[in-house]
Each structure stands twice: as C-alpha cells, then as structure tokens.
Amino acid sequence: MTAFIVRRLIAMVLVLFAVSVLVFLIFNVIPNGNPEDRMAGKQATPLVIEQIKKEWGFDKPLYTQYGKMMQKLFSGQLISQTNRVNVTEEIKRGLPRTLALAIGAALLWFATGVALGLFTAVRAGQWSDRLVTVLAIIGISMPVFWLGALARNYLGYEWGIFPNGGYTEIGEEGLWQWFYHLLLPWIVLATLFIGVYSRVVRSTVLDTINDDYVRTARAKGLAERRVLVRHVLRNSLIPVVTLWGLDFGLVLGGGAILTETVFDLQGVGQYFAESIGRLDVPPVLAVTMYGAFFVVVFNTLVDIVYAALDPRIRLS
Amino acid sequence: MAATDPVTTKLPDVGGVLEEVSAAETPAGTSPWRLATRRLRRNKVALAFGLLFVLLVLSALAAPIWANNVADTGPNKTHLTDTIKLDGKDVNVVEFDGVPIGPQGFKADGKYFLGADGSGRDVMVRLLYGARNSLFIGITASIITVLLAVTLGLLAGYYRKWVDAVISRGLDVLWAFPVLLLGIALGVSLSLGGLNLGFTTVQGNSLWIPTLIIGFVSIVYLARPIRGQVLSLREKEFIEAARAQGASDGRIMFRELLPNMMSTILVFVPILVANAILLEAALSFLGAGVRPPNPSWGTMIADGIKLLVTSPHLTIVPGGMLVLTVLSLNVFGDGVRDALDPRATIKLDQ
Numbered sequence: 001m002t003a004f005i006v007r008r009l010i011a012m013v014l015v016l017f018a019v020s021v022l023v024f025l026i027f028n029v030i031p032n033g034n035p036e037d038r039m040a041g042k043q044a045t046p047l048v049i050e051q052i053k054k055e056w057g058f059d060k061p062l063y064t065q066y067g068k069m070m071q072k073l074f075s076g077q078l079i080s081q082t083n084r085v086n087v088t089e090e091i092k093r094g095l096p097r098t099l100a101l102a103i104g105a106a107l108l109w110f111a112t113g114v115a116l117g118l119f120t121a122v123r124a125g126q127w128s129d130r131l132v133t134v135l136a137i138i139g140i141s142m143p144v145f146w147l148g149a150l151a152r153n154y155l156g157y158e159w160g161i162f163p164n165g166g167y168t169e170i171g172e173e174g175l176w177q178w179f180y181h182l183l184l185p186w187i188v189l190a191t192l193f194i195g196v197y198s199r200v201v202r203s204t205v206l207d208t209i210n211d212d213y214v215r216t217a218r219a220k221g222l223a224e225r226r227v228l229v230r231h232v233l234r235n236s237l238i239p240v241v242t243l244w245g246l247d248f249g250l251v252l253g254g255g256a257i258l259t260e261t262v263f264d265l266q267g268v269g270q271y272f273a274e275s276i277g278r279l280d281v282p283p284v285l286a287v288t289m290y291g292a293f294f295v296v297v298f299n300t301l302v303d304i305v306y307a308a309l310d311p312r313i314r315l316s
Numbered sequence: 317m318a319a320t321d322p323v324t325t326k327l328p329d330v331g332g333v334l335e336e337v338s339a340a341e342t343p344a345g346t347s348p349w350r351l352a353t354r355r356l357r358r359n360k361v362a363l364a365f366g367l368l369f370v371l372l373v374l375s376a377l378a379a380p381i382w383a384n385n386v387a388d389t390g391p392n393k394t395h396l397t398d399t400i401k402l403d404g405k406d407v408n409v410v411e412f413d414g415v416p417i418g419p420q421g422f423k424a425d426g427k428y429f430l431g432a433d434g435s436g437r438d439v440m441v442r443l444l445y446g447a448r449n450s451l452f453i454g455i456t457a458s459i460i461t462v463l464l465a466v467t468l469g470l471l472a473g474y475y476r477k478w479v480d481a482v483i484s485r486g487l488d489v490l491w492a493f494p495v496l497l498l499g500i501a502l503g504v505s506l507s508l509g510g511l512n513l514g515f516t517t518v519q520g521n522s523l524w525i526p527t528l529i530i531g532f533v534s535i536v537y538l539a540r541p542i543r544g545q546v547l548s549l550r551e552k553e554f555i556e557a558a559r560a561q562g563a564s565d566g567r568i569m570f571r572e573l574l575p576n577m578m579s580t581i582l583v584f585v586p587i588l589v590a591n592a593i594l595l596e597a598a599l600s601f602l603g604a605g606v607r608p609p610n611p612s613w614g615t616m617i618a619d620g621i622k623l624l625v626t627s628p629h630l631t632i633v634p635g636g637m638l639v640l641t642v643l644s645l646n647v648f649g650d651g652v653r654d655a656l657d658p659r660a661t662i663k664l665d666q
C-alpha cells in the first residue's frame with residue numbers, strides 16, 4: 001500500500017507540473033500578440049503596459065516568465081487588472097460557498113441515484129430500464145445554467161416556493177436559511193447526474209444480484225433488505241464511488257461555476273464568471289490554475305481511497 | 317458493466333435478423349454494417365429523434381430564406397425605435413421601459429414570430445442564425461476532434477514505446493483538467509489575442525476560436541478508447557499478414573486498422589456533437605465562446621436571462637431549441653450504439 005501511495009504521489013506531482021506549464025502556455029505563449037497587452041485589458045495606457053511587462057518579466061526568457069507567474073500565483077499577491085482587488089483573497093472568500101454548493105449537490109445526486117438505481121434493479125424490467133434511461137438522457141442534455149435560470153425564476157421569483165437566489169451565512173441568518181437558500185441550486189445541479197447514476201447503479205446491481213455469495217446470503221435466511229444493502233449494494237457501489245469522486249472534481253471546475261452564477265451565490269465560480277465577462281486575466285488565470293490543481297489532488301486522493309477499499313487495484 | 321439486460325433483450329432481435337436473412341436466401345456474407353443498419357431501422361424512437369435532428373439542421377440552413385422573405389431583417393439588425401402594426405394599431409417593438417414584444421406568430425405576417433429581444437432584434441431570425449453557428453461549431457469541432465483523436469490514438473497504439481508514452485501522458489494532463497475550465501482559459505486568452513496558426517491568423521472574435529477550442533478539449537473522450545482498440549487489434553493475424561506482405565506502417569494504420577475502428581468512431585460521433593453544442597453554450601454563456609453580437613444559442617440564453625422576469629421567451633426559446641437538439645443527438649446516438657454493439661460496453665456518460 002505504501003508503494004502504491006508513493007507511486008501515486010509522484011505521478012501527481014508530475015501532472016501538477018505539466019498542468020502548470022499548460023496553463024502558462026495557454027495564457028502567455030499560444031495566443032497571438034504580447035502577453036502584457038492581454039493582461040492589461042482594453043483601456044490600458046502604455047505606461048501600465050510597460051509596468052506589467054516589467055512586473056511579470058515578459059521581456060525575459062520563457063522560463064523566467066514561468067517562474068514569475070508561479071511566484072505570483074502561489075505567494076497570494078496577484079491583483080486584478082480591472083478593480084485592483086487581491087485575487088487570492090476573493091477566492092478564499094468565495095470558496096466555502098462553492099464547496100457548500102458542490103458537496104450538497106454531490107450528496108444529493110449520490111443518495112438519490114443509488115436509491116433509484118437499487119429500486120429499478122429490484123423491479124428489473126422494461127419500464128424501469130426506460131425510466132432510468134430517459135432520466136439519464138434528459139440529465140445529460142440540459143445546460144445547467146438554463147435549467148437553473150428557469151427554476152430560479154419560476155420556483156423562486158414567481159411562485160415563491162424557494163428564495164430568489166442569493167446566499168446567506170450560517171452565522172448571520174441561521175442554519176435553516178442557509179439550507180433553504182442552497183436547496184434549489186442543489187436540486188438543479190444534482191438533476192444532471194441522478195439519471196446517469198441510477199443507470200450505473202442499476203446495471204452494477206443487476207450484475208451482482210445473481211452472484212453466488214448473494215445466493216448464499218439468501219440461503220442463510222437473511223432478510224431481503226439485509227441481503228440487498230449489506231451484500232449486493234456494498235459490492236456494487238465500488239465503481240460508483242470512484243465515478244462519484246471524479247465527477248465531484250469536474251463539477252467544481254464546471255457545473256458549479258454555471259450554477260453559482262445563475263443563483264447569485266457569490267462563490268468562486270461567480271467571481272470567475274464575472275472576471276471572464278470583464279476579460280480580466282489575473283483572476284481567470286488564478287482560478288484556472290487552482291481549479292486544475294484541486295482536481296488533480298482530489299483525483300489522487302480518490303485513487304488512494306479506492307485502492308484502500310479494493311486491494312485488487314493496488315496490484316495492477 | 318451492464319451486459320445482462322441488453323443481451324437478453326437484443327438476442328431475439330439478432331435471431332430475427334438471421335431468420336430473415338435465410339428467408340431471403342442470402343445465407344453467407346451479410347456484413348456487420350448491414351446487420352447494424354437493420355437493427356437501427358427497427359429502433360423507431362432513435363430514428364424519430366435522428367429525423368428531428370436532420371429537420372433542425374435543415375431549418376438552420378434555411379435561416380436566410382426566413383430572414384429575407386418573412387421577417388425582412390437580419391440577425392444583428394436592431395429595431396429599438398421601430399413600430400409594427402398589430403390589429404390596425406402601432407405597437408413599439410421595444411417599449412419605453414425596455415420590455416420587448418413577445419411572440420407574435422403570424423399576426424404581423426411572421427415578423428417577430430417569436431418576439432423581439434432587448435435590442436429589438438427579431439428572435440426567430442436570431443434563433444435560426446444562432447442555430448447555424450451552434451451547429452457549425454458542434455459539427456466542425458467534432459470533425460476536428462475525430463481527426464486529431466484518431467491520429468493520436470493510432471500513433472500511440474501502433475508505435476507504443478516512447479510515442480505512446482508521450483501521447484498518453486499528454487492526454488493524462490488534458491484529462492486532469494476539467495473540460496469547461498480548460499475551454500474558458502483558452503477562450504479568454506485566445507479571444508484577447510487571436511491565434512496564429514502559422515499559415516493564417518484567426519481573429520479573436522472569429523467563430524473558429526470556440527470551434528478549435530472545443531475540438532481540442534474533446535480529444536480525450538475519443539483518443540483513449542481508440543488507443544486501447546489499436547493496442548489489441550495490432551496483435552491480430554490480419555495485421556501480421558499485412559506486415560508479411562510488406563505493407564508500410566501508414567498503410568497498416570489507415571487501411572487495415574482504421575476500417576476496423578469505424579464502429580467505435582461512429583458510436584462516439586453523435587455524443588461528441590451533442591457535448592460540443594453544450595460546451596459551446598456554456599462557454600458563450602460565460603462570455604468565453606461566441607462573441608456578441610454574433611448569435612448562438614449560448615449567447616442568446618445569456619442575453620435572455622437578463623430579461624427573464626419580463627420576457628421569459630428570450631430564455632425559453634433558445635434553451636428549448638438547444639435541449640431539443642442535444643436530446644435528439646443523444647437518443648439517436650444511443651440507438652446507433654445499440655445497433656453497432658448490441659452487447660454495449662461503451663457507456664452513456666458525460
């Protein structure tokens with residue numbers, strides 16, 4: 001196990017380095033024109049451009065530029081070009097909201113997906129297969145920002161079942177208001193995944209339900225519920241948990257950005273979206289780098305946990 | 317993965333096909349392609365959705381016909397101060413409080429069929445031209461993805477060793493990146509600077525920027541399965557035979573291996589196009605894709621959400637069109653997969 005962890009960690013460091021080089025290339029090398037012009041924004045004076053050039057070392061060789069960029073990114077001194085606000089501070093402020101959104105949605109789609117998948121597997125047949133297939137296809141065909149905008153407008157603003165967007169701190173308005181404000185964003189984000197997850201759970205459960213050890217469990221006279229939960233579900237959830245870990249990372253770097261923006265949750269994603277709208281390079285650069293780093297580290301953790309749960313992985 | 321169900325439901329089908337074949341007295345040599353076509357033809361739901369997609373593409377192609385003959389305006393032409401005659405009365409296209417008129421149907425001879433947007437632009441015209449842009453990006457990006465991913469997968473799987481190591485590690489890095497994040501980073505930096513391809517320079521506001529970006533970031537979906545297939549196919553006897561005949565590497569890759577992977581590629585194409593269209597919408601929504609005033613479904617939704625309370629049609633219409641398109645591709649793609657590979661191993665996923 002230690003060897004596996006060491007191997008995985010070395011791979012992670014290499015990928016992190018490669019990701020940082022890729023981000024550097026994307027922002028400084030691949031586009032046409034001078035990087036200082038892009039960094040400075042649309043209405044910059046020649047003086048500002050000159051200053052940025054010096055500050056970021058754009059007149060130096062590429063490896064110095066790369067070093068300067070990493071130094072700026074990880075010393076927490078990156079400043080937005082349009083409103084001069086410290087980028088790292090903004091990200092720190094928004095992070096709890098983004099995590100609250102992503103974690104809540106992930107728990108919701110996991111629980112619902114497993115329940116629905118198990119139910120349709122036990123009631124295996126044409127209609128239950130159709131149900132999860134239709135749900136899955138609808139889930140992957142909807143842009144989350146569109147669904148979110150409509151849900152907020154109708155369920156929130158017009159009919160008043162949910163709050164009309166926004167986020168409240170637990171410390172200020174209490175736990176219930178916090179939960180109530182996040183509930184609709186959670187449901188919207190989870191809707192995209194519930195179908196796919198129930199489909200996966202249904203098929204893995206159908207794969208294991210006829211295995212010998214399940215028959216043994218039944219033969220021992222265990223209650224059906226116990227057979228399903230302790231024997232069938234436990235073994236069929238392993239691939240689902242891995243998928244879940246990977247999707248969680250992707251949601252943080254994807255769906256959460258869009259959902260947050262639509263529901264005005266003021267997290268990292270919305271900060272990111274607003275910076276994109278202003279074509280403000282430093283925050284876009286920072287969120288891209290931090291986001292990609294987070295996903296890489298998180299995926300490594302998922303791999304390690306997976307290996308701890310399932311010894312067969314370590315050997316391959 | 318889930319072999320149990322599809323097999324039991326599909327086996328009778330295959331049996332039916334075989335009986336049909338013998339009844340038609342062509343016992344030998346029914347190609348897998350013909351079998352697949354027959355299976356697909358039997359899947360009425362998939363066919364209906366495939367037809368729907370074709371209709372959507374045709375309506376996008378017909379955009380200028382509607383714009384010139386019915387609506388009498390262009391996709392980016394504003395009518396902020398115009399009025400139209402409704403039941404003999406003059407009505408402002410955009411009211412003084414900024415609320416545009418809603419869908420009119422044929423009340424004004426098809427003008428503002430789906431209403432106007434906040435700048436007084438005809439939504440129906442924009443929708444059709446937006447469909448052109450969104451579909452162009454989705455389809456062209458997928459072609460780029462297929463070309464690049466197949467080449468990379470073939471090279472990695474065929475040459476193995478360091479070629480494979482370089483390509484596979486590169487794909488690992490791309491895979492580590494959330495697709496949307498990578499697309500946004502590229503979208504922002506390229507739209508600010510444009511892209512120099514050596515032989516030509518792509519302007520920052522060109523449709524080709526989101527197209528190239530989406531084509532590039534989607535490579536990972538296809539390159540890995542292709543590489544895996546090449547790795548197993550290259551050990552087969554027919555490749556050995558080709559090599560014994562003195563066939564060059566290029567010939568083996570493109571004339572021997574590639575035809576054997578066509579079914580994998582075909583299964584992926586509708587899903588790739590669907591994902592590309594969704595990604596375009598997300599990028600344009602955030603302002604890192606199609607640049608305004610160019611219409612696309614993503615930019616139209618972004619514009620519409622600002623007026624959602626007073627004019628919900630501006631959000632519902634382009635989004636509904638987008639969902640319909642992506643849905644039709646996904647359902648049709650599911651049917652294609654079932655037809656080509658009844659014991660499906662490729663799973664529906666994002």
